[in-house]
Structures are given as C-alpha cells and as structure tokens.
Amino acid sequence: MATPQSYSHSSILFFCLLFTLLLSATEPQEEDSPITRFQRYLRINTAHPTPDYDSAVSFLKAQAHSLGLQAQTLYFAPNKPLLLLTWPGSDPSLPSILLNSHLDSVPAEPAKWLHPPFSAHRAHDGAIFGRGTQDDKSIAIQYLEAIRNLQARSFSPLRSLHISLVPDEEIGGFDGAAKFVDSPQFAALNVGFALDEGQASPRDEFRVFYADRIPWNLKIKAWGPPGHGSRMYDGSAMENLMQSVEVVSRFRESQFNVVKAGKAFNAEVVSVNPVYLKAGLVSQDGFAMNVQPSEAEAGFDLRLTPTTDPEEMRRRIAEEWAPAVRNMSYEIIEKGPLRDYMGRPLMTATNDSNPWWSVFKQAITSVGEKLSRPEILASTTDARYLRQKGIPVLGFSPMKNTPILLHDHNEHLKDAVFMKGIQVYESLISSLSTFTEASH
Ligand SMILES: *[C@@H]1O[C@H](CO)[C@@H](O)[C@H](O)[C@H]1NC(C)=O
Ligand SMILES: *[C@@H]1O[C@H](CO)[C@@H](O)[C@H](O)[C@H]1NC(C)=O
Numbered sequence: 530m531a532t533p534q535s536y537s538h539s540s541i542l543f544f545c546l547l548f549t550l551l552l553s554a555t556e557p558q559e560e561d562s563p564i565t566r567f568q569r570y571l572r573i574n575t576a577h578p579t580p581d582y583d584s585a586v587s588f589l590k591a592q593a594h595s596l597g598l599q600a601q602t603l604y605f606a607p608n609k610p611l612l613l614l615t616w617p618g619s620d621p622s623l624p625s626i627l628l629n630s631h632l633d634s635v636p637a638e639p640a641k642w643l644h645p646p647f648s649a650h651r652a653h654d655g656a657i658f659g660r661g662t663q664d665d666k667s668i669a670i671q672y673l674e675a676i677r678n679l680q681a682r683s684f685s686p687l688r689s690l691h692i693s694l695v696p697d698e699e700i701g702g703f704d705g706a707a708k709f710v711d712s713p714q715f716a717a718l719n720v721g722f723a724l725d726e727g728q729a730s731p732r733d734e735f736r737v738f739y740a741d742r743i744p745w746n747l748k749i750k751a752w753g754p755p756g757h758g759s760r761m762y763d764g765s766a767m768e769n770l771m772q773s774v775e776v777v778s779r780f781r782e783s784q785f786n787v788v789k790a791g792k793a794f795n796a797e798v799v800s801v802n803p804v805y806l807k808a809g810l811v812s813q814d815g816f817a818m819n820v821q822p823s824e825a826e827a828g829f830d831l832r833l834t835p836t837t838d839p840e841e842m843r844r845r846i847a848e849e850w851a852p853a854v855r856n857m858s859y860e861i862i863e864k865g866p867l868r869d870y871m872g873r874p875l876m877t878a879t880n881d882s883n884p885w886w887s888v889f890k891q892a893i894t895s896v897g898e899k900l901s902r903p904e905i906l907a908s909t910t911d912a913r914y915l916r917q918k919g920i921p922v923l924g925f926s927p928m929k930n931t932p933i934l935l936h937d938h939n940e941h942l943k944d945a946v947f948m949k950g951i952q953v954y955e956s957l958i959s960s961l962s963t964f965t966e967a968s969h
C-alpha cells in the first residue's frame with residue numbers, strides 16, 4: 530500500500546498540478562440565469578452621489594441585444610444616459626406600452642449591512658442582498674426576462690413595447706424622466722399605457738398604486754423687533770413663529786387622526802412634518818441668551834394628495850400658517866406637478882372607466898395572483914411626469930410576502946419572489962401588448 534511518503538516531491542507536485550487542471554476543466558462556467566443576470570446588474574454601483582450609469586447602460590444594452598430589441602441611448606443632460614429599448618409590435622400605429630425603471634439608487638451605509646450592499650450576496654434562504662434589489666433594479670431585469678420567455682414561446686406583440694431605463698429618479702428625475710417626457714423622442718413613442726415601480730407587500734397579494742403624493746417644501750419666516758431679553762415683547766419673531774408652529778401642528782393632528790381612526794391610508798391625507806427650526810444669535814458658546822432674535826424660520830415637508838386643491842392649500846398657508854399681518858412670509862418649493870396638461874388631478878382611474886385597468890387586473894388574476902386595494906404612493910416616482918402627459922400609469926413591483934426595505938439597510942429580495950415576478954410580467958406584457966379595444 531502506497532503511503533504519501535513513498536512519492537517523491539516532484540511527483541507530488543505533478544499530481545497537485547494535474548488535480549488543479551482537472552478541477553478547473555470540470556468546474557462549471559459561471560451560471561447564466563435570470564438570477565445571475567439580476568446579480569450582475571446589482572453589482573454595478575449606481576448609487577448617488579456618483580452613479581455609474583455608463584456601466585449600467587452597457588450591461589443592459591448587451592441584454593437587450595441578446596433579445597434583438599432596438600436600443601437608443603439618449604442624453605437630456607451630460608453624463609446622464611437614458612436607455613430606451615423597443616420591441617416593435619406588428620401594428621405600430623396603435624398606442625404603445627411603456628415599462629419604466631430607474632437606473633439609480635440611494636446610497637447605502639455598508640457598515641450597517643449583513644452583506645456588502647453591492648455584492649448581490651445570495652443567502653441560504655434565497656434572499657439576495659443589495660441596494661436596488663427592491664428599488665428598483667428587480668423590475669428592469671424582470672421586464673427583460675419576461676420578454677426572453679415570451680420570445681421563447683414565439684409570442685409577438687401587436688402594440689410596440691418600450692422599456693425606459695432612466696437616470697436620477699432618486700434625486701427628483703429632473704434630468705431624467707421629466708425631460709424625457711417633454712422630448713420629441715418620447716412624443717414619437719405614442720404611449721397609451723405605462724407601468725412604473727411600486728412597492729413590496731408584506732402580505733400574500735400584490736400592491737398597485739394609481740397616484741403619487743406631491744411634495745412641497747415649505748419655509749415660513751417671522752420677523753419682529755430685536756432687543757434686550759429682559760423685556761417682554763409683543764409680536765417678537767420667535768413668538769410669531771411659535772404661534773404658526775402650533776397652527777401647523779393642529780392641522781397635522783387633524784389629518785393624522787383620520788389615519789388613526791382607520792378612515793384613510795397614510796398616503797390618502799396631507800402630511801406635514803417639521804424638518805428644521807432656525808433662530809437665535811450665535812455666540813461663542815452657543816446662542817446669545819439675552820437677545821431677542823429679529824428673525825426666526827421653520828421648514829416643513831408637506832405631501833399633498835392628488836385631490837388636494839393647491840389653491841386652497843396656498844390660502845391656508847398665506848392666511849393661517851404664515852400671515853403677513855403677523856410679519857410673516859413663506860416660500861413654497863413645489864417638487865413636481867399637481868395637475869396634468871388638461872388640469873386634471875394626477876391619478877389613474879382604477880375602475881371600469883379605464884379599460885387598461887381591467888386588462889391589468891385580469892393579467893394578474895389569470896396567473897392566480899391577488900391584488901390589494903389600489904393605493905396612493907406615499908412618496909413620489911417618475912410616474913407623475915407620465916401622468917402629467919395624460920397617460921394612465923400604474924405603479925407596480927411584483928413583490929409579495931416581502932418586507933418593505935426600499936432605502937433601508939439590508940435591502941433584499943427572495944430569489945423565488947423575483948422569479949415569480951417574471952411570470953407576472955409575461956402575463957402583463959402579453960395582455961397589454963395585444964389589447965385591441967382601447968381608444969387611446
Ligand atoms: C410687525 O412689525 C412691525 C415693525 O417691526 C411692528 O411695529 C408690528 O407691531 C409687527 N406686527 C405684529 C403683529 O407683530
Ligand atoms: C372612476 O374613477 C374616477 C377617478 O377616481 C372617477 O372620477 C370616476 O367617476 C369613476 N367612474 C366610474 C364609472 O366609477
């Protein structure tokens with residue numbers, strides 16, 4: 530019986546080498562599957578403030594080429610590419626279907642994560658960890674994989690199908706979707722219906738969103754006589770501001786009470802949250818405690834619902850929250866449109882008046898899935914720019930039985946949930962792109 534000691538050093542070396550060679554020859558090539566393609570996209574760091582858009586676009590473009598899709602890279606701002614993919618329909622005169630997804634993501638704090646945020650680590654239970662797994666790189670790959678599967682079944686669309694992969698959604702979309710919808714390239718698409726991102730559902734049913742809330746940044750400012758802190762002043766800047774803060778708090782409470790009573794979802798009321806207070810005369814060790822400041826300011830994050838009357842809101846701010854008669858002024862920075870080009874609220878009907886809604890719903894139920902009651906999204910997405918053009922848009926990301934982790938540490942998505950989503954999009958794409966009855 531040969532013992533290892535009976536071999537010479539050189540023959541041991543030889544066997545080691547042979548073994549290594551054999552091992553590398555039989556080792557499978559890196560698997561290429563929908564999951565690994567999702568992981569490859571997640572590993573491209575497109576987080577702000579320095580999103581690597583070029584790598585993301587070249588990766589997605591290569592995917593599109595493998596599917597024979599037409600691809601155009603558009604620039605509405607330097608270094609901010611927008612990738613537009615097209616699967617032409619057999620009747621290009623019909624309004625088309627647009628599927629939107631943003632390329633960028635919010636930053637991550639790696640130290641707070643179980644697995645590095647750009648590693649796309651797949652845990653034993655199938656959870657894929659990564660910034661963008663939920664928001665919203667999953668849907669971009671699902672759109673493409675659904676097309677791959679439909680092509681394998683020799684499906685061909687009647688209406689043209691477009692996929693837009695847009696920059697800068699997480700910083701407001703001003704150089705992305707906002708400029709895209711105003712471009713001649715967009716007008717030429719003749720979009721009849723669009724899908725954009727939604728949110729995960731912790732329950733066994735998908736969520737769907739028919740509107741976004743619109744943020745207003747509100748700054749209110751008060752003036753008053755300055756002077757020595759030993760006197761009591763009437764109408765000082767601080768006193769004026771504090772009165773307003775109380776009025777705003779009462780409004781906030783009245784809205785919040787409706788939610789607490791179960792009469793509305795959080796996103797169905799106007800929210801207002803104080804974000805900063807600014808006053809006081811800075812001194813060497815903090816603030817001068819014996820000087821009444823002549824100016825005081827507060828900032829609020831307001832979120833309006835699509836049916837909020839903006840004029841009524843402005844009146845409330847001007848008369849109650851920052852009245853000029855109390856030496857106050859205000860500034861509103863609107864973070865997006867509130868009405869479409871026809872002056873209608875930015876919302877997509879989820880009833881029989883919208884034929885696309887019926888097609889959407891049917892496509893979900895036909896694969897044995899359930900939808901929860903349509904909701905307003907508490908935050909904002911690029912969908913608002915499409916709705917402003919009068920296009921019906923639903924916010925939808927097929928993630929059920931999934932914790933809501935967008936913008937959170939340890940954002941992840943289960944592989945099985947991701948795969949199920951592909952099947953859902955196959956159903957959606959085939960139904961929407963062959964729908965014949967919509968007038969527009
Ligand atoms: C507004 O400011 C003026 C000038 O400082 C002052 O005379 C007046 O009393 C102030 N009014 C109120 C309501 O505070
Ligand atoms: C459908 O919903 C829209 C928007 O919510 C509403 O204005 C309209 O009255 C509804 N139509 C029907 C037929 O229920």
Ligand SMILES: [Zn+2]
Pocket residue numbers: 631664665698726
């Ligand atoms: Zn998003």
